[in-house]
Amino acid sequence: xxxxxxxxxxxxxxxxxxxxxxxxxxxxxxxxxxxxxxxxxxxxxxxxxxxxxxxxxxxxxxxxxxxxxxxxxxxxxxxxxxxxxxxxxxxxxxxxxxxxxxxxxxxxxxxxxxxxxxxxxxxxxxxxxxxxxxxxxxxxxxxxxxxxxxxxxxxxxxxxxxxxxxxxxxxxxxxxxxxxxxxxxxxxxxxxxxxxxxxxxxxxxxxxxxxxxxxxxxxxxxxxxxxxxxxxxxxxxxxxxxxxxxxxxxxxxxxxxxxxxxxxxxxxxxxxxxxxxxxxxxxxxxxxxxxxxxxxxxxxxxxxxxxxxxxxxxxxxxxxxxxxxxxxxxxxxxxxxxxxxxxxxxxxxxxxxxxx
Amino acid sequence: xxxxxxxxxxxxxxxxxxxxxxxxxxxxxxxxxxxxxxxxxxxxxxxxxxxxxxxxxxxxxxxxxxxxxxxxxxxxxxxxxxxxxxxxxxxxxxxxxxxxxxxxxxxxxxxxxxxxxxxxxxxxxxxxxxxxxxxxxxxxxxxxxxxxxxxxxxxxxxxxxxxxxxxxxxxxxxxxxxxxxxxxxxxxxxxxxxxxxxxxxxxxxxxxxxxxxxxxxxxxxxxxxxxxxxxxxxxxxxxxxxxxxxxxxxxxxxxxxxxxxxxxxxxxxxxxxxxxxxxxxxxxxxxxxxxxxxxxxxxxxxxxxxxxxxxxxxxxxxxxxxxxxxxxxxxxxxxxxxxxxxxxxxxxxxxxxxxx
Numbered sequence: 001x002x003x004x005x006x007x008x009x010x011x012x013x014x015x016x017x018x019x020x021x022x023x024x025x026x027x028x029x030x031x032x033x034x035x036x037x038x039x040x041x042x043x044x045x046x047x048x049x050x051x052x053x054x055x056x057x058x059x060x061x062x063x064x065x066x067x068x069x070x071x072x073x074x075x076x077x078x079x080x081x082x083x084x085x086x087x088x089x090x091x092x093x094x095x096x097x098x099x100x101x102x103x104x105x106x107x108x109x110x111x112x113x114x115x116x117x118x119x120x121x122x123x124x125x126x127x128x129x130x131x132x133x134x135x136x137x138x139x140x141x142x143x144x145x146x147x148x149x150x151x152x153x154x155x156x157x158x159x160x161x162x163x164x165x166x167x168x169x170x171x172x173x174x175x176x177x178x179x180x181x182x183x184x185x186x187x188x189x190x191x192x193x194x195x196x197x198x199x200x201x202x203x204x205x206x207x208x209x210x211x212x213x214x215x216x217x218x219x220x221x222x223x224x225x226x227x228x229x230x231x232x233x234x235x236x237x238x239x240x241x242x243x244x245x246x247x248x249x250x251x252x253x254x255x256x257x258x259x260x261x262x263x264x265x266x267x268x269x270x271x272x273x274x275x276x277x278x279x280x281x282x283x284x285x286x287x288x289x290x291x292x293x294x295x296x297x298x299x300x301x302x303x304x305x306x307x308x309x310x311x312x313x314x315x316x317x318x319x320x321x322x323x324x325x326x327x328x329x330x331x332x333x334x335x336x337x338x339x340x341x342x343x344x345x346x347x348x349x350x351x352x353x354x355x356x
Numbered sequence: 357x358x359x360x361x362x363x364x365x366x367x368x369x370x371x372x373x374x375x376x377x378x379x380x381x382x383x384x385x386x387x388x389x390x391x392x393x394x395x396x397x398x399x400x401x402x403x404x405x406x407x408x409x410x411x412x413x414x415x416x417x418x419x420x421x422x423x424x425x426x427x428x429x430x431x432x433x434x435x436x437x438x439x440x441x442x443x444x445x446x447x448x449x450x451x452x453x454x455x456x457x458x459x460x461x462x463x464x465x466x467x468x469x470x471x472x473x474x475x476x477x478x479x480x481x482x483x484x485x486x487x488x489x490x491x492x493x494x495x496x497x498x499x500x501x502x503x504x505x506x507x508x509x510x511x512x513x514x515x516x517x518x519x520x521x522x523x524x525x526x527x528x529x530x531x532x533x534x535x536x537x538x539x540x541x542x543x544x545x546x547x548x549x550x551x552x553x554x555x556x557x558x559x560x561x562x563x564x565x566x567x568x569x570x571x572x573x574x575x576x577x578x579x580x581x582x583x584x585x586x587x588x589x590x591x592x593x594x595x596x597x598x599x600x601x602x603x604x605x606x607x608x609x610x611x612x613x614x615x616x617x618x619x620x621x622x623x624x625x626x627x628x629x630x631x632x633x634x635x636x637x638x639x640x641x642x643x644x645x646x647x648x649x650x651x652x653x654x655x656x657x658x659x660x661x662x663x664x665x666x667x668x669x670x671x672x673x674x675x676x677x678x679x680x681x682x683x684x685x686x687x688x689x690x691x692x693x694x695x696x697x698x699x700x701x702x703x704x705x706x707x708x709x710x711x712x
Contacts, residue, residue: 315695336672
């Protein structure tokens with residue numbers, strides 16, 4: 001049966017001040033609903049709640065359950081601390097496998113924005129059909145539109161397979177974030193796709209790859225799995241999880257997996273990696289201002305305004321990102337949005353933890 | 357005896373979003389204390405509370421009394437609606453006169469910033485000495501440092517008088533806000549001072565000028581004065597005050613007063629007429645950022661940050677004014693600060709009264 005694993009353990013700072021330690025990006029309503037809620041709703045027509053597993057951190061577990069009332073508490077897997085996606089995927093695979101020895105898992109980042117949801121579900125279903133039939137690990141690739149250095153790339157191989165109306169390629173190579181020159185070459189050569197972070201694999205197949213490639217991680221997860229459903233489940237996770245190797249599925253599994261597939265997808269996709277990326281997703285007014293929340297602007301153009309309450313008033317400014325919450329405000333030119341990291345570092349250095 | 361009349365009826369929009377309809381500029385702690393409190397504290401060593409009269413609007417009466425607990429409620433004169441400074445000064449003159457037929461009044465705007473307070477009090481005392489001895493209306497003039505078009509100008513006359521260590525000039529001419537060319541000429545010619553809005557006159561002397569120059573206003577004020585201390589005092593003010601002619605002391609009284617003086621003052625003075633004017637008064641950090649309230653800045657210079665609570669974070673911006681309250685945020689380049697009026701008009705048009 002098809003299960004969904006929603007990876008909701010993110011804790012970045014790129015959306016400060018909207019995002020906080022206890023309110024990471026996936027809980028923010030960057031477009032309409034909280035991104036996690038949108039991810040849940042998107043897969044729901046294909047996978048019922050009792051086969052959806054949400055992996056999150058202890059700090060956001062309560063907020064996550066509140067956001068997803070359909071989710072039974074035992075479907076929520078809380079990591080005591082984040083140990084990157086290989087641990088997360090393995091943890092969820094064990095949970096799914098306990099309920100369904102034939103579980104095929106669609107692994108979904110909780111904090112992406114995806115359009116054409118019908119198309120999204122169709123391609124997930126096709127991927128699940130392939131994996132159920134032929135096995136292996138399937139990555140979902142997005143056609144690149146620019147020489148982006150922030151994503152991993154998937155090189156399409158020669159071999160093909162069919163699933164439903166889709167042609168699925170063997171994955172020849174998995175390349176982590178390239179430099180600008182290589183990104184440019186990939187774009188020019190063709191045959192490379194962006195790694196969307198979405199995967200389909202069987203729970204058993206993923207765990208087999210972990211055993212082979214990351215034996216220490218696999219052993220730790222077996223201890224956790226053995227305790228599942230027993231009174232010591234929680235204490236075992238608390239004891240074992242923090243010491244699991246910290247590595248991503250991309251580096252730790254996909255780069256050297258035995259049987260790998262990639263499916264090119266056509267649905268609109270964004271990982272919304274920054275405030276400027278959000279600006280691209282919000283319909284702008286006639287002056288090019290993309291606005292979320294109450295705002296007035298005079299003589300101002302091409303700004304992003306994001307407010308979760310305060311009225312933001314702009315006069316005579318261009319190309320700014322202005323973010324306002326009740327207790328913190330950010331003002332930065334769009335082209336320097338990455339400096340929010342410096343801001344967060346400065347707030348930490350000054351002990352302003354109330355707004356972190 | 358010397359009385360003080362603090363004119364605290366202001367209700368501008370130039371300090372939005374810090375200022376609101378119910379929290380006008382004089383109630384804001386633009387520097388350290390609320391400006392009204394600072395004005396009160398500044399005159400207190402010279403004039404005891406029982407001879408201080410504070411004229412304010414009904415909307416801010418409660419907040420004003422809370423800010424000035426030393427002030428007996430009967431010393432607070434609440435205007436049902438603002439009718440400009442001639443009515444305000446006349447109203448306070450009647451109140452002072454009822455208690456003291458020889459009252460000399462130092463009239464003080466509540467929303468200015470003044471330094472060297474000892475010097476300020478010395479020159480007020482000297483002015484009071486002159487007026488008590490020679491009569492007339494005395495204006496306080498600030499030496500101009502630029503061809504400012506936002507102030508009235510006072511032309512020094514030939515005649516002189518001495519009071520204490522001060523030389524006081526006859527006022528030859530009172531000129532309301534000039535255009536740029538005339539302002540430049542005044543600066544070049546010399547002999548012109550900015551009108552600070554501070555005056556000293558006897559209560560009886562001012563009322564005599566009102567009778568002569570503004571008989572309708574004077575008659576209305578007499579009705580109010582006749583009801584003072586009677587059960588109908590409040591209702592008389594409510595009935596008469598709104599119909600009083602709306603005119604300033606500058607235009608309505610000083611331009612044609614019979615006997616006028618001007619004293620050049622040397623204490624640091626600012627009417628803090630705008631956010632950029634406030635920037636000049638706040639000591640800037642090494643990057644030229646003037647900051648009031650919690651803030652962090654990276655790669656940012658020459659900004660004014662004013663927050664009454666939220667942490668304001670700037671990255672990579674210059675010459676901006678950023679003002680944050682819990683429910684509203686303003687971002688505007690300093691050189692376009694006057695556009696806050698457009699913002700307020702837009703908020704009104706859109707019915708966003710909660711933040712006005």
